[in-house]
Amino acid sequence: MQTDTSPYLLLLVLMVGALLLALVPIGLARLWALTASPPKPGAEKNAIYECGLESKGDAWVQFRPQYYIYAIIFLVFDVETVFLLPFAVSFGGLSAGAFVAIMIFLLLLVEGLVWAWQKGVLSWK
Amino acid sequence: MSSIDYLRLLQLAAPETFLTLTGLMVLAVDLIVGRGSAPGTRIILSGSVAATGCLLAAGGLFLLPVYGTFAAGMLVADPLTVLIKVSLVILTLFTVLLAFSDAAPLADPGEYFALLLFACVGMMFLTSAEDLLMVFLALEFTSLSLYILAAFNKQSPHSTEAGIKYFLFGSISAAFMLFGLSLVYGVTGSVQLPEVAAGLARAGNDPLALVALVMIAMGFGFKVAAVPFHLWAPDVYQGAPIPSAALIASGSKVASFFVFAKVVVIGFGGAPAAVGSGAAPVWVILLGIMAAVSMILGNLAALVQVSVRRLLAFSAIAHAGYMLLGILAGTEGFGPLVYYVITYGLATVGAFGVVSIVQARTGSDRLCDFAGFHRRFPVLAFCMLIFMLSLAGIPPLAGFFGKFYVFAAAVKAGSLALFILALATSTVSLFYYLQVLKQIYVGETADASHWEPVPITVSVALLAMAFGVTLLGCFPDLLLNRITIALRITGF
Numbered sequence: 001m002q003t004d005t006s007p008y009l010l011l012l013v014l015m016v017g018a019l020l021l022a023l024v025p026i027g028l029a030r031l032w033a034l035t036a037s038p039p040k041p042g043a044e045k046n047a048i049y050e051c052g053l054e055s056k057g058d059a060w061v062q063f064r065p066q067y068y069i070y071a072i073i074f075l076v077f078d079v080e081t082v083f084l085l086p087f088a089v090s091f092g093g094l095s096a097g098a099f100v101a102i103m104i105f106l107l108l109l110v111e112g113l114v115w116a117w118q119k120g121v122l123s124w125k
Numbered sequence: 126m127s128s129i130d131y132l133r134l135l136q137l138a139a140p141e142t143f144l145t146l147t148g149l150m151v152l153a154v155d156l157i158v159g160r161g162s163a164p165g166t167r168i169i170l171s172g173s174v175a176a177t178g179c180l181l182a183a184g185g186l187f188l189l190p191v192y193g194t195f196a197a198g199m200l201v202a203d204p205l206t207v208l209i210k211v212s213l214v215i216l217t218l219f220t221v222l223l224a225f226s227d228a229a230p231l232a233d234p235g236e237y238f239a240l241l242l243f244a245c246v247g248m249m250f251l252t253s254a255e256d257l258l259m260v261f262l263a264l265e266f267t268s269l270s271l272y273i274l275a276a277f278n279k280q281s282p283h284s285t286e287a288g289i290k291y292f293l294f295g296s297i298s299a300a301f302m303l304f305g306l307s308l309v310y311g312v313t314g315s316v317q318l319p320e321v322a323a324g325l326a327r328a329g330n331d332p333l334a335l336v337a338l339v340m341i342a343m344g345f346g347f348k349v350a351a352v353p354f355h356l357w358a359p360d361v362y363q364g365a366p367i368p369s370a371a372l373i374a375s376g377s378k379v380a381s382f383f384v385f386a387k388v389v390v391i392g393f394g395g396a397p398a399a400v401g402s403g404a405a406p407v408w409v410i411l412l413g414i415m416a417a418v419s420m421i422l423g424n425l426a427a428l429v430q431v432s433v434r435r436l437l438a439f440s441a442i443a444h445a446g447y448m449l450l451g452i453l454a455g456t457e458g459f460g461p462l463v464y465y466v467i468t469y470g471l472a473t474v475g476a477f478g479v480v481s482i483v484q485a486r487t488g489s490d491r492l493c494d495f496a497g498f499h500r501r502f503p504v505l506a507f508c509m510l511i512f513m514l515s516l517a518g519i520p521p522l523a524g525f526f527g528k529f530y531v532f533a534a535a536v537k538a539g540s541l542a543l544f545i546l547a548l549a550t551s552t553v554s555l556f557y558y559l560q561v562l563k564q565i566y567v568g569e570t571a572d573a574s575h576w577e578p579v580p581i582t583v584s585v586a587l588l589a590m591a592f593g594v595t596l597l598g599c600f601p602d603l604l605l606n607r608i609t610i611a612l613r614i615t616g617f
Contacts, residue, residue: 097132104142111149118156 069121076109129196137195137202140182140210141246147178148242155235168234172225172582175238179218179245186211198255198317204611205463206253209383212467213252216376216474217245222586223478224368226485226579231366237277244270244372248380257306257316260384264302264348268295271377274369275361287364291373294347294357302344308337309392321392338393338408342415345388348381350438351445352418362438367484370434371477374441375470382466386452386459394455412449413543419446420550427557433480433490436557437473440516443554444469447531447547454534460608461530467604468515468523468597475512475590478583479505486576495561496568501576505584506565508591515594517558518551522598530605 048054087094087102116122135142151171159167190207194200221241224231231237247267254260272295276288310316312334313324328334346354362370393408423443430436448469451462479498480490482505487494499506515524528551535544597604 095131097130097135099131100135101131104146107149108145111152115152115156 066121066124069116073113073116073121076113080106080109133193134195134200136191137193137200138250139191140186140214141249143185144178144182144214144242144246144249147175147182148239148246150178151175151239151242152235155233155238159235164231164234168225168231171235171238172221175221175242176218176582178242179214179221183211183214183218186214194255196256198319199259200250201253201255203615205608205615208607208611209252209379209463209467210249212470213245213248213376213379216379216470217241217372219471219474219478219586219590220368220372220376222582223371223474223481224366225582226367226478226481231277232279237274237366237368240270240274240277241368241372244274245376248376251380251384254384255318255387257309257318257321257388260388261299261303261306264344264381264384265299267377267380268299268348271295271369271373274372275365277369278366281364283364284366285364287361290357291361291365294354298344298347298354301340305337305340305344308333308340312337318387318391322394325393335407339411341388342408342411345381345385346415349378349385349445349448350442351415351449352422352442353415355419355423355442355445358442359435359438362441363432363434363490367434367477367481371474374437374473374477378441378445379466379470382448382452382462386462389452390455390459409453409540412453413540416446416449416453416543417546419443419449420547421446424550424553424557427554430557431491433483433492433495433561434477436492436561437476437480440554440557441473443550444516447528447551450535450540450543450547451531453540453543454531454538457537458531458534460605460612461527461534463608464601464605465527465531468527468594471590471597472512472515472522472524472594475508475587475594476516478587478590479509479512482579482583492560492564493568493570495564496570497572498565498568502579505579505587508587509565510562511591511594513558513562515598517555520598521595523594523601524598526598526601526605530601 083102083105151174154174155167155171159170162170186207190202190204192202192204192207194202221238224234224237224241244267247263247270251260251263251267254263272288272292275291276285278284306316309321309325312328312331313321315321315324325334343354347357350358361373365373389408389412393406419442423439423441423446427436427439427443430439448462448465451458451465454461482502483494483498484490498509511522515522518524518528528547532544532547535547
């Protein structure tokens with residue numbers, strides 16, 4: 001096989017091919033649409049027909065920040081699980097130092113949870 | 126890869142671990158004991174736990190230092206880093222003591238003191254990192270704590286503004302720095318500082334290395350408030366709660382300058398000259414420009430400030446310029462730089478402490494609010510005299526020797542033009558420092574209202590700092606000898 005030509009040539013060919021593959025059908029469809037279905041918009045035609053409900057109001061509503069705080073507190077459990085699983089699997093071969101280290105790490109997370117709890121973050125108002 | 130010896134890690138990182146646990150204890154004490162008590166009691170309660178923790182950590186570091194390296198430079202504890210860590214903890218201790226003052230009514234004292242301690246832990250890790258990834262992580266940990274500290278006074282729009290500005294500038298410059306560090310990794314194939322140095326020396330004038338250098342200078346330039354990355358400084362120094370501003374101005378600067386110097390001098394020190402054989406290496410040119418512009422802009426802008434905290438901010442920018450001279454002097458300037466940043470941090474925290482007293486009683490920090498301060502608190506006015514003259518660099522005080530050694534190192538390293546500029550601009554700086562003292566000592570005021578007395582912890586902290594600045598000025602060898610010995614052991 002001949003490899004001394006530019007190795008990027010193949011990439012270029014692929015890229016052009018990909019572009020054509022994407023653009024040609026769209027172009028053809030556009031051409032076909034111009035001749036076969038001239039644009040005549042109307043109230044009936046623009047209505048959401050069997051495609052869901054009419055939207056009411058603005059989509060830019062305010063979220064309660066409590067959702068985010070819940071998500072952040074969920075991280076405590078999430079991260080805890082991620083680290084506790086390998087810790088539990090290799091528990092037998094761990095040194096005392098490693099045990100102390102993971103205990104300090106757990107203390108950090110647990111105190112975070114207790115702190116949030118005591119601050120009343122967990123009670124939904 | 127061999128397994129990690131956690132016991133060794135805990136031993137080396139004992140002070141950091143201890144301070145982290147102290148932070149957690151401060152939170153717990155404030156939650157359990159302080160619940161339902163008056164805000165003043167809660168401040169005293171959680172503040173004294175934090176202060177005790179700092180004292181113990183500093184004592185432990187000073188008396189029982191543990192030296193060693195962990196995981197190829199992730200955590201390095203040698204005499205030099207231990208020295209810096211002791212000074213960081215002491216600066217944090219003074220900041221904690223300042224927070225006892227009623228300058229900014231703290232809604233959540235437990236969280237505030239815990240964050241001060243966490244910021245200190247971040248700076249300590251930053252100091253002992255010789256691994257670029259660890260440098261970035263520690264820098265982010267410090268910054269995140271400091272962002273919250275800057276925005277801590279939720280009642281004050283200025284504090285919020287300070288927090289947001291600090292956060293926006295900080296996160297963007299952190300992104301640049303991370304990009305720079307990734308380029309360094311791309312060029313050298315390593316994130317450990319000694320190997321990075323060897324890799325950069327091999328790479329020569331690789332344009333990628335230059336781009337990386339500029340980006341890293343951006344990241345650190347933001348942290349140390351050097352022009353042109355200084356825009357956040359005046360607003361943050363003015364708007365943030367005073368203890369937060371004091372920590373940003375002192376501890377954060379000490380740690381950042383130390384790491385900046387380490388990364389540039391060790392990492393990029395071996396890089397060859399730019400174009401032609403006689404020219405200086407690129408990092409020298411880059412930092413030289415930053416230093417010159419910082420000195421000029423900082424000092425000139427400080428001349429016209431009305432707010433004393435803004436004045437301190439621009440003076441901090443000017444001092445960043447002088448400190449950059451220390452980095453420019455290479456390994457020769459390392460010791461003087463460390464001496465300079467530590468004494469500068471001490472004087473700055475002191476100056477912020479006096480400002481906090483005035484601001485708590487008049488509601489603002491304009492120059493004219495300082496009028497008559499001497500009549501009300503003669504001893505504290507004398508402390509302010511010491512801090513201001515030290516910042517200006519008047520002989521018997523620590524600031525003079527800091528400047529003297531840094532400038533001498535700069536001359537030795539051959540940057541004569543910058544030396545002359547530094548001399549000229551520090552003469553200019555005398556004007557605005559004396560402006561503050563003039564108001565304190567001879568300013569006329571019609572206001573004869575009674576000012577409530579200063580909390581004892583704040584007076585003790587201010588007196589201790591004034592004593593420290595004077596002592597280090599009269600006997601600079603006390604600190605300088607330690608630095609020199611530490612540098613020799615570390616092998617600079």
